[in-house]
Amino acid sequence: MNAILNLASRLLPGLGRHDGVHAFNGGVHPPEHKNESSNVPISQLALPKMLVLPLRQHVGHMPKILVKVGDHVLKGQLLAEAEGTVSAAIHAPTSGTVTAIDEQIIPHPSGLPDGCITLTSDGLDTWAPFQPIAWQQGDKKTLVDSLRRSGIVGLGGATFPSHIKLRSNGQSNVHTLIINAAECEPYITCDDMLMRERADEIVAGIEIVKYLLGAETCLIGIEDNKPVAGTAMRAACQQGQAEVKVVPTLYPSGDARRLIQLLLDLEIPSDKRSTDLGVQVFNVATVLAIYRYFAFGEPSISRIVTVTGNVSRPQNFEVLFGTPLSDLIQAAGGALADTSHFIMGGPMMGFDLPSSQVPITKAANCIIAAKPDLFPAAPPAMPCIRCTRCADACPVNLQPQELYWFAKSDNFEKARDYNLFDCIECGCCSYVCPSTIPLVQYYRYAKSEIIATDKAQEAADLARERNEFRLARIEREKLERAQKHAERAVANKTEASAQANAAEVTPSARPSDSAVTDKQAAIAAAIARAKAQKLAGSPAAEPKATAPSKAESLSTPADKQALIAAAIERAKAAKLAAAQAGLAPKNTDNVSASVQAEINQTDAIREKARKLNELDSSEPDKG
Amino acid sequence: MNRSPYISDAPSVSTIMLKVLLALLPAIAAYTWVYGAGILMSIAIATSTALITEAALLKVRQRPIKPYLMDMSAVVTAWLLALALPALAPWWLVVVGTFFAIVIAKQLYGGLGYNPFNPAMVGYAVLLISFPLIMTKWPAPLSLAQQPLSWTEQLTFIFQQTLPAGMTVDAISSATPLDYLKTQLMLNKDVASISQSPIFGRFGGQGQEWVTAGYLLGGLYLLQQRIISWHLPTAFLLALTAISGAFYLADPSHFANPLFHVVSGASLLCAFFIITDPVSGPTTPKGKLYFAAGVGVLTYLIRVYGGYPDGVAFAVLIMNMCVPLIDALTQPRVFGHEK
Numbered sequence: 001m002n003a004i005l006n007l008a009s010r011l012l013p014g015l016g017r018h019d020g021v022h023a024f025n026g027g028v029h030p031p032e033h034k035n036e037s038s039n040v041p042i043s044q045l046a047l048p049k050m051l052v053l054p055l056r057q058h059v060g061h062m063p064k065i066l067v068k069v070g071d072h073v074l075k076g077q078l079l080a081e082a083e084g085t086v087s088a089a090i091h092a093p094t095s096g097t098v099t100a101i102d103e104q105i106i107p108h109p110s111g112l113p114d115g116c117i118t119l120t121s122d123g124l125d126t127w128a129p130f131q132p133i134a135w136q137q138g139d140k141k142t143l144v145d146s147l148r149r150s151g152i153v154g155l156g157g158a159t160f161p162s163h164i165k166l167r168s169n170g171q172s173n174v175h176t177l178i179i180n181a182a183e184c185e186p187y188i189t190c191d192d193m194l195m196r197e198r199a200d201e202i203v204a205g206i207e208i209v210k211y212l213l214g215a216e217t218c219l220i221g222i223e224d225n226k227p228v229a230g231t232a233m234r235a236a237c238q239q240g241q242a243e244v245k246v247v248p249t250l251y252p253s254g255d256a257r258r259l260i261q262l263l264l265d266l267e268i269p270s271d272k273r274s275t276d277l278g279v280q281v282f283n284v285a286t287v288l289a290i291y292r293y294f295a296f297g298e299p300s301i302s303r304i305v306t307v308t309g310n311v312s313r314p315q316n317f318e319v320l321f322g323t324p325l326s327d328l329i330q331a332a333g334g335a336l337a338d339t340s341h342f343i344m345g346g347p348m349m350g351f352d353l354p355s356s357q358v359p360i361t362k363a364a365n366c367i368i369a370a371k372p373d374l375f376p377a378a379p380p381a382m383p384c385i386r387c388t389r390c391a392d393a394c395p396v397n398l399q400p401q402e403l404y405w406f407a408k409s410d411n412f413e414k415a416r417d418y419n420l421f422d423c424i425e426c427g428c429c430s431y432v433c434p435s436t437i438p439l440v441q442y443y444r445y446a447k448s449e450i451i452a453t454d455k456a457q458e459a460a461d462l463a464r465e466r467n468e469f470r471l472a473r474i475e476r477e478k479l480e481r482a483q484k485h486a487e488r489a490v491a492n493k494t495e496a497s498a499q500a501n502a503a504e505v506t507p508s509a510r511p512s513d514s515a516v517t518d519k520q521a522a523i524a525a526a527i528a529r530a531k532a533q534k535l536a537g538s539p540a541a542e543p544k545a546t547a548p549s550k551a552e553s554l555s556t557p558a559d560k561q562a563l564i565a566a567a568i569e570r571a572k573a574a575k576l577a578a579a580q581a582g583l584a585p586k587n588t589d590n591v592s593a594s595v596q597a598e599i600n601q602t603d604a605i606r607e608k609a610r611k612l613n614e615l616d617s618s619e620p621d622k623g
Numbered sequence: 624m625n626r627s628p629y630i631s632d633a634p635s636v637s638t639i640m641l642k643v644l645l646a647l648l649p650a651i652a653a654y655t656w657v658y659g660a661g662i663l664m665s666i667a668i669a670t671s672t673a674l675i676t677e678a679a680l681l682k683v684r685q686r687p688i689k690p691y692l693m694d695m696s697a698v699v700t701a702w703l704l705a706l707a708l709p710a711l712a713p714w715w716l717v718v719v720g721t722f723f724a725i726v727i728a729k730q731l732y733g734g735l736g737y738n739p740f741n742p743a744m745v746g747y748a749v750l751l752i753s754f755p756l757i758m759t760k761w762p763a764p765l766s767l768a769q770q771p772l773s774w775t776e777q778l779t780f781i782f783q784q785t786l787p788a789g790m791t792v793d794a795i796s797s798a799t800p801l802d803y804l805k806t807q808l809m810l811n812k813d814v815a816s817i818s819q820s821p822i823f824g825r826f827g828g829q830g831q832e833w834v835t836a837g838y839l840l841g842g843l844y845l846l847q848q849r850i851i852s853w854h855l856p857t858a859f860l861l862a863l864t865a866i867s868g869a870f871y872l873a874d875p876s877h878f879a880n881p882l883f884h885v886v887s888g889a890s891l892l893c894a895f896f897i898i899t900d901p902v903s904g905p906t907t908p909k910g911k912l913y914f915a916a917g918v919g920v921l922t923y924l925i926r927v928y929g930g931y932p933d934g935v936a937f938a939v940l941i942m943n944m945c946v947p948l949i950d951a952l953t954q955p956r957v958f959g960h961e962k
Contacts, residue, residue, distance in 0.1 A: 024958070025958065028632070030630055030632060031630075109625040186630070257958070257959065261958075267958060267959055268959055269959050269960070269961075270957070270958070270959035270960050271959075272959075343627075343629065345627070347627065347628060347629040347630045348627060348628045348629075348630070349627050349628070350627050350629070351625040351626070351627060352625075352626060370629070375629035375630060378631065379635075380690065382635075382636050382690065382694060382735070382736075383734065383735050383736030383737065384736050385636060385639075385696075385735065385736050385901050385902050386736070386901045386902055386904070386906050387639070387901045388852075388901065388906045388907075389633065391906060391907075391955075395958070396957060396958040396959075397955055397956065397957050397958050398957055399906060399907065399954065399955070401906055402906070402950070418954070419957045419960065422957055422958065422959065422960070427627055427628035430628050430631065431628050431630065431631050431632060431633070432631070432632065432633045433631070433633055434633045434634055434635055434636050434638070434639055435636055435736075436631065436633070436635075438626070440627065440628070441625070441626070444625070
């Protein structure tokens with residue numbers, strides 16, 4: 001049936017044409033293997049006895065657990081709420097009892113255990129009470145905020161919390177919504193089947209998302225190997241809610257930036273997000289989940305999963321999150337005898353599952369039972385012969401052979417220069433490599449090394465900055481104390497001599513004493529001024545000649561202190577100006593502005609204190 | 624574990640090299656027809672020397688021997704060198720050239736994928752510099768020879784450099800058209816009268832034209848198989864045509880026409896089989912254009928003003944030196960980046 005429709009779509013004009021669709025560089029067209037699993041409608045999986053719900057099924061922070069072991073929960077009840085900005089909630093996929101909260105093996109490439117809630121089903125599947133949310137009248141911000149409790153994340157595999165993608169701070173400039181229905185990875189058919197069977201709900205979801213984003217237009221990008229889904233979607237879009245655009249079957253057309261390029265001929269700059277240019281992309285299944293949340297109040301508790309490869313009856317299932325993989329495999333007729341392991345995701349970007357007991361999560365779009373015949377181990381890698389098939393295939397237009405060379409030789413800076421971080425790890429380069437070099441693994445390695453180095457560098461910089469700041473502070477405090485001390489000493493003496501002068505009691509030895517103090521204060525002020533001038537580099541700032549006379553004319557200690565203070569301020573200002581003009585000491589090149597200012601200030605104070613100390617030590621009767 | 628992608632669709636390195644060898648067959652057939660079966664012996668000597676030296680060096684370098692011998696890259700080098708050498712080259716000349724190509728130019732630089740210079744052209748250049756007399760002495764095509772050598776006589780000449788009684792080397796050899804053109808021009812003859820010589824065929828050298836046609840056929844096969852990209856042969860041939868055309872238009876009596884340059888000497892071998900060596904060539908599309916155009920221009924200049932009749936080997940080696948620079952300066956625009 002499918003094959004006939006496929007053929008028909010190619011023969012009949014208008015069905016398989018790619019009107020107004022653009023192109024990106026490279027891409028590959030692996031054998032599709034989609035028909036195996038797309039001939040049977042989506043089946044409902046039997047209720048599993050036990051569900052294991054990893055807390056981290058999304059990109060971002062771990063949610064906060066709201067239940068404890070022994071709690072009885074209803075289907076759809078919130079088990080863990082989103083915590084922090086980027087986080088997603090977890091709900092009970094069925095009614096039952098929380099029997100464990102511990103670490104278990106999760107479906108992740110690392111194969112490491114992570115926090116999970118284990119739920120033992122009571123077999124009743126009793127729903128928690130839910131109400132639909134009237135989104136048509138709702139305040140957008142409130143609606144989007146409420147999505148935080150939905151647990152909905154990108155179901156295309158990226159698992160980015162959806163409420164963040166809809167957040168607009170009231171001034172969304174998104175004009176175009178793109179629905180990613182390309183499903184470009186081989187084997188996977190969950191989106192295809194969803195569109196065939198639930199196109200109306202998807203389109204209803206599109207209307208909600210359009211409203212929330214304030215988008216005027218919506219384009220649905222579907223690869224031309226899904227003609228039935230395309231027809232169903234077109235039929236559902238009769239009222240012009242969205243326009244179905246057929247794109248050629250070329251991996252990785254389902255990558256968001258590639259799809260935007262295909263549909264809008266718009267190249268999102270590498271350092272920008274698509275929303276900066278008014279485009280937001282949602283996966284087709286995510287939109288449906290959003291619809292069900294608003295229409296029925298249903299949170300995200302299940303998804304469509306393609307089970308294919310080396311199983312008896314490949315097909316799609318609607319699977320509750322937390323369902324053990326083994327249940328799902330059994331429902332597909334069981335894995336055939338020569339099955340070696342299971343892969344989550346497609347053959348281009350998927351990964352080996354650590355066991356057949358891992359739970360199905362929000363990211364699990366496809367499970368492929370693998371056998372050696374299906375995915376033979378790559379022969380030993382040969383040296384790169386620079387044939388540039390990889391560069392021809394790279395959808396980002398990178399030079400994979402250069403990146404490989406740099407990654408292999410740990411020349412990470414060069415790898416970064418050659419835009420390693422633009423690599424989307426789609427695997428096209430490895431797919432076409434005659435030398436069967438595991439290129440993507442080299443890029444992942446280089447990326448993780450660079451990130452680790454950057455983090456270490458950042459930590460070291462911070463520590464050094466802190467240390468410098470601390471040393472500067474200690475020095476400053478010391479100097480401030482010394483300065484206060486010195487100022488007090490000078491003031492005391494001046495005061496004493498002033499009092500002596502006022503009393504007109506002038507013993508023969510005394511006048512010289514007070515004269516000395518007066519003179520010294522004047523000299524100190526003059527020196528400070530001279531220093532300030534020197535530092536400021538402007539000799540005309542204050543004529544030297546006037547300084548002594550001015551100082552001489554001063555009679556009260558308060559005036560003198562004011563003079564000193566002014567000098568200090570000038571010196572400080574001059575120092576700062578010098579620092580700003582790039583005359584700062586060399587060893588402070590890498591410190592932040594605040595630390596720099598601190599150091600400058602300390603230097604100025606140190607200068608002052610030195611002068612005052614000189615003054616002090618030159619005092620003959622200094623105790 | 625993340626081992627994806629799990630699938631691949633790529634010819635192996637061996638497959639690529641075998642297709643290159645396959646693409647050389649039409650030219651070898653033409654060569655045999657024009658110059659006799661001696662070339663087959665040259666190819667055999669070069670191939671065995673290449674395999675033996677490659678295996679020996681892999682052993683010394685403690686690399687697995689079988690996979691690297693099976694990649695067939697040494698055989699490709701051997702065939703290309705044998706085809707570039709004069710027909711009926713003495714056996715030791717083939718051995719020395721292959722030795723330099725494999726041992727010095729390839730293995731000492733790190734083997735497959737690491738040689739900055741085209742191994743076959745290194746071997747050729749070493750021989751050209753060391754043994755210029757032998758290297759410029761081509762046997763006349765069988766059709767032009769006064770007394771064509773038989774298969775066994777050719778073998779005897781290859782291994783012992785002796786000719787049947789009463790026959791001289793001059794009797795079986797002749798200058799190549801490129802060489803002849805060069806020497807005759809120095810005697811102040813003009814191109815038109817020089818081309819009257821029987822060694823000139825319809826477009827290039829008598830007989831040699833057919834070998835050239837073989838290279839063209841093989842090259843088109845490689846293009847169709849996507850083993851080589853169109854950039855290199857196109858840019859090379861365009862550049863060679865453009866520069867020879869400019870000189871020809873300026874003074875047709877002193878400069879041969881572009882077609883002559885394209886079909887003579889090693890032009891088409893170079894266009895489809897030498898500059899298309901991926902290892903020693905540039906990787907960016909624009910870089911390939913610059914590189915090939917550079918080889919084209921240099922080839923012509925060496926032919927016309929250099930000391931050697933043909934300039935392909937030196938042109939390729941000089942441009943090989945520029946490859947890192949060319950690659951660095953011609954990086955294509957990455958998706959989402961400004962130029």
